[in-house]
Amino acid sequence: MTTSEILLDPYDYDFHEDPYPYYQRLRDEAPLYHNPDLGFWALSRHRDVLTGFRNSTTLSNKFGVSLDPASRGPHASKTMSFLAMDDPAHLRLRTLVSKGFTPRRIRELEPRVTEIAVAHLDTLLDKAADGETVDYVDEFAGKLPMDVISELMGVPQADRAQVRAWADGVMHRDEGVTDVPPAAVEASINLIVYYQNMVAERRAALTDDLTSALLEAEIDGDRLTDDEILGFMFLMVIAGNETTTKLLANAAFWGHRNPDQLTPVYDDLSRVPLWVEETLRYDTSSQILARTVVGELTLYDTVIPDGEVLLLLPGSAHRDERVFDDPDDYVIGREIGSKLMSFGSGAHFCLGAHLARMEARVALAELFTRIRGYEVDEANAVRVHSSNVRGFAHLPIHVKVR
Template structure:
């Protein structure tokens, strides 16, 4: 009897949902499809982990109060899962009323107006980093889209918003990468990730202490000044939010920009539609971003702690269980999206509007507008600057992470206009 390859096993062998498996991380979508079709409330007994994969179920869960709790955090890693998750995940590791209070106070500093006012800075930083890429392309050089652009822009934007000096940004990005990376067979936050987390917390603690001594008009200063009926944020609450921003906000936007180029260039007709004519391409930037968010979202799955039994599809996940809401699977559900495994920048807008990449309900991503704005400016300027992008898909290297999906390296060549 022949032995099944890993790919064949994921398609036709026993159904196993193991988010730590590198083969799964390389392409989780066949497993997602099998879960949706065969076992939509799946249980992995080895990890004692329950999994929801259908769009309707995930959408219901993110909007349901009192059952799917965030109080143990959003990561299934053993050392990250627990009542202290809020120390690094801020309000993502809380339920109401604590979550309501903290998010309301944070929103006093992280306002839509502050995001809008960032537009000139994002445009300036995009021109800086993309300009360097274009100059190298004119000289016939190849580039790494992640290292030379997509990994730099979001970190610079968030850092400028927070007030992080330029000299510290590369090191903070290195630490943020270590927090999410997982080696094969690692079922917890590795030692390097724990040490990186401590360094990040210490850095932001010092930054907050400096702002206490000398107030500033950046986001950190605004968070220190935020007040509702006499209630203010504690230092550790501000530090946790800054940590969340640099790990979740920075990483996910980098991955969005990486996926945008990687997937578009696998479809020459769509690539031509975006890059051949500047005016037409600019009109397609928003649909391109939204389809990228749907097709291969940066935040693939988030954990929940069940406060009550959940009975669906003939199975019951018991109260107290650890459960994953698989956003990446919900976005590929053929019960909602036509031909969901096809990347299509021309997809119907009403359909794309159903994507769950930013979650929903009271935990809807606070940085969604910032991520979309950054991607909009970055890709618009790319369309204006180049007429063709060649990606070495085979040489692109994925990040290995449970929650975050994206690339550490995407080699490209740009044909400048």
């Protein structure tokens, strides 16, 4: 199947508005797709994407997991930590980080996540009480995840707005820009310098936060270097912050579009996790992840040469009718289980999956204890334009407060 017959361009704004018809054609007509102009191959069917995630020998992470030129290359692990490594380096770093980033630490964080969510909701609902439209992303979904990461790391309250602004700056892309703009580079440097100072402070005097736990993490005398800790902190900002923001806004958007599915959630908040899972399936934040072929790989009678970029498309896999019944319907409570790939699969399964699910559950449950309905102003909603994540930069809503 040639590029001229089907075009997959991860930088195309039409594709960002609705990638799913493109994915459908790929799954049906070009399950192994090649775009020689942009220099990548792509897998779109559920079975192939899952197999791809689990093949961490032939499909390497060490040049990064993004198609963007500035994020690709042997330096990728500086900002993407063990996500941009292969074993044994990946396993070593991940195991050390896991010593600090424990399920117990995440569980113990939940009361603080609730407090942070409530504080942001107070502001949002104060504005909404006057009948004005509020931006769900600006006031809530865009603030909570980064503040939770700052809470986890031990960033002082007074610095959190600034840290959040730098994190936003790192991710921002203007229209037509496929590479990292100077403003994002500057924001990245500011963030790294800030974290460097934090690590130095903890080296002098440990506290009860994740930064200190990472400094203390040790296996048989092996410890994390400052650069490794910084790389992981930066990964949290890029991978942990942005994807959770998108998840919260995607849940709100698709809930609004499917009121029949959302109505039961107001009456039974135990359904919130099901709402989160269906959003992760139906419109996942992480749509496209890159791998680099090592040696060569034969798929669909085609040899993909060494060094080529292969894109895995979980966004497409989750709409594969070979695996899900009526995949284009948004059905809260459908059976998903292990078929979900929003957090990857295999050796690189997302270490922050527990944290993301907990944040989303807490945030949406707190929201629904305090409102009895909302409407999205779709005409003024603004999508994020990114080659690998999907979600909203702005989501204006009208809220009915309880």
